[in-house]
Amino acid sequence: MKPVDDNVFELVVLDGHKGKIVSNSNEPPNSFHTNDLFTPHPTLMNRWKYIGRHDDRITLSNGEKFIPLDLEGLLRQSHIVKEAVVFGVDKPLPGLLLFKSDAAATLSKEEYTNQLWPVITEGNRQLSAFAKIGREYIAVLPETVDCPSTDKQSIKRAFVYQMFSKVIEDVYRGSNIQTQYLKLDIPELEQWLVEEFEHKLNIVIKNREVDFFAAGVDSQKAIQAQRLIIQTLDLGQSTRRVSSLVVFEQGNIKRLAKFLHGLRFDSPVSVVDDIDVMDHLHQKYTNFTEFLPTQAPTPDHATVLLTGATGSLGSAILCELIGNPTARIYCPVRAKNVPNAISRTLAALECNGYNGKGLPSRVHIFPCDLSIFPLSIPQDILSTFALSLTHIIHAAWAVNFSLSLSSFEPQLQTLHFLYCLTLLVQRSTPAGFMFCSSIGTAMASPLGTTIEDEPIPSQACCAATGYARSKFVAERILESASAKNQNVTILRLGQIIPSMNHGASKLWNPSEMIPLVISCSKDIKAFPGTPGPRCVDSCTWIPVNVLAKVILDLSSIENPGETDMKNKQDFVYNIVSSKPCSWEKDFLPKVQSIFKDSPTPGSDTSDGHFPIVPFSVWLEKLYSVTSSPSTEYSFLYSHLNPVVDIWRRQLSQTKSVLVQQPEDPAQIESENHHTNAKELTFSTESVSADSAVFRSTDWDHLLLADGYLEEVIRAWKDVWH
Secondary structure, eight states: OEEEETTEEEEEEOTTOTTOOOOOBOSSTTBEEEEEEEEEOSSSTTOEEEEEEGGGOEEOTTSOEEOOHHHHHHHHTSTTEEEEEEEOTTSSSOEEEEEEOGGGTTOOHHHHHHHHHHHHHHHHHTSOGGGOOOGGGEEEEOTTOOOOBOTTSOBOHHHHHHHTHHHHHHHHHHTTOOOOOBOOOHHHHHHHHHHHHHHTTOOOOOSTTSOTTTTTOOHHHHHHHHHHHHHHBOOTTOGGGSOTTHHHHHOSHHHHHHHHHHHHTTOOOOOOOHHHHHHHHHHHTOOOOOOOOOOOOOOSSOEEEEEOTTSHHHHHHHHHHHTSSSOEEEEEEOOSSHHHHHHHHHHHHHHTTOOOSSOOTTEEEEEOOGGGTTTTSOHHHHHHHHHHOOEEEEOOOOOOTTSOGGGGHHHHHHHHHHHHHHTSSSSSSOOEEEEEEEGGGGTTSOTTOEEOSSOOSOGGGSOSSHHHHHHHHHHHHHHHHHTTOSOEEEEEEOOEEOOOSTTOOOOOOTTSHHHHHHHHHHHHTOEESSSSTTOOOEEOOEEHHHHHHHHHHHHTTTSTTOOSOSSTTOOEEEESOSSOEEIIIIIHHHHHHHHTTSOOTTOSOOSSOOOEEOHHHHHHHHHHHHTOOSHHHHHHSGGGHHHHHHHHHHHHHHHHHHHTOTTOHHHHHTTTOGGGOOOOEEOOHHHHHHOHHHHHSOTTTTTTSTTHHHHHHHHHHHHHO
């Protein structure tokens, strides 16, 4: 089974199978890809449920994928629906074609949609946020129009999209129609925003100071809200200042209304300083339970609470923990019930190359909402933790670079509760606490700086995203905790890439930064000379399976009595590749080579060797595409607007740092000559000293040996083509 999505796999018949007659792929060699999609049984290994064909899967322009068959099936059950077809391939948002039956001949579009809306709402509940159908993305076709189907009465999906392409484009074009601009004061703006969120976006906001993300606004809703604002409100000459991140940047209704009102009169708008918010959150979550040591005996085995077990890193750590024959492992998973939690965990393990038959009895998977700790943890598990918990490895964290810092407060609440759990154990020392942080906490440090294995000296060193700043605050909270109890380990992690394990998925999440850079480069026919705004050519990436081994090596899980830090002076570890490869000399040539047989449609460059330009030039080319008023570009790339906004902000931040260092003129020129640029480096002395796994890893050849990076790039090619 080949992983193609979260909990979705394609059946691939391998060479040698007695039922295979022909081959259609060389990955693996002489295999046959069936295009049939399955989902695993929630508890039984090697039991699968058929859910559809690859052709039925819709891939949006941001790389998100979903199968619309359940929603389409629900609608077909209605006597007023002759056929229902979801569309949205290469579009930022999905839409719906509804073919009227004869019974609906006299109904207007509004009456027809109103009658079906409860069914659509029910179907939306079963879909991910990015796949939900909005009212403005529905096209109703008259009863005289038939939907093309096969002899087996299944939809000819590709033919439908082609035949009704104008109708589909009109749906997207119609969602962009401008209205008479409204001139509203601040109270009126607040009321308008509340009503628009409720009636257009199905988000009810009762408290105007509640955080948008906490109220249920996701990236899709944020983009829709930005469009509504630009299309409807009088913003003076400041429309371009309303970024696609504006909802998350302002955080709540009150701040957004004040911001939009200020734009109309081109007046300065006071905003909440993130530095002040960081200080406030740090102070708020540094009140800890007092640890009361007891004379209880040291446990002879490790009991580990691992968060994030369904994510890439968490599942890799779980793979390694399962290999410890005595460790008892508890994994909270966001799920409706235990079978669903186990199913999600097994699917994540399989993506990391796990081939065991089910889970050992030592592994306890339980449904739990981390945002409402401790209420969602069963009482018997809490009692077990008090008696035997030895380690917590906190690998779960919301990864969304569009969110403001305040939106991450639930993550900090969970961190605080988890750390307090380590102090409730009935032993002479608290349980060990390992936190997976990020090098983003230091990515705004001056270029040429070496980041040591120690606390970051200033908030100004942190990257300007809510995600990085939340990790910085988390580090500060744990620094305060470590002053009393030497049981904290902060793991400052670099870019994580797919597992090198045999049988593991090599698909690097297409929505992450590096895959997005490559995907955009193919479309705008140019590669950036560096992978990001900080003018760094070095790729300090680390495979997730190697990282998991290093983390467990630092954890003392083999010796559960040793939960204090191995070196009380150093409780922070930077974990990145100690011998990075080059973006331009090592990585880009592999990308160009593998994609040379798959040029961008309509491109004059047929060999995939696009020019390499400075990142600032590349970003402006991308910005010109994402902000293009043409229908073709504005919808195809609109999902990238938040990413482009972040990159432009980071580039501006980098330039301001360079301007503050006039004594080094060559540094200012480094934007156009990145090979001469000073780089931000992370010391790995502490992890090298304390981890035998890290010391023994052949970092010189790890990424470039055995065709590993080529496998990762080919996995993108499979998804994008």
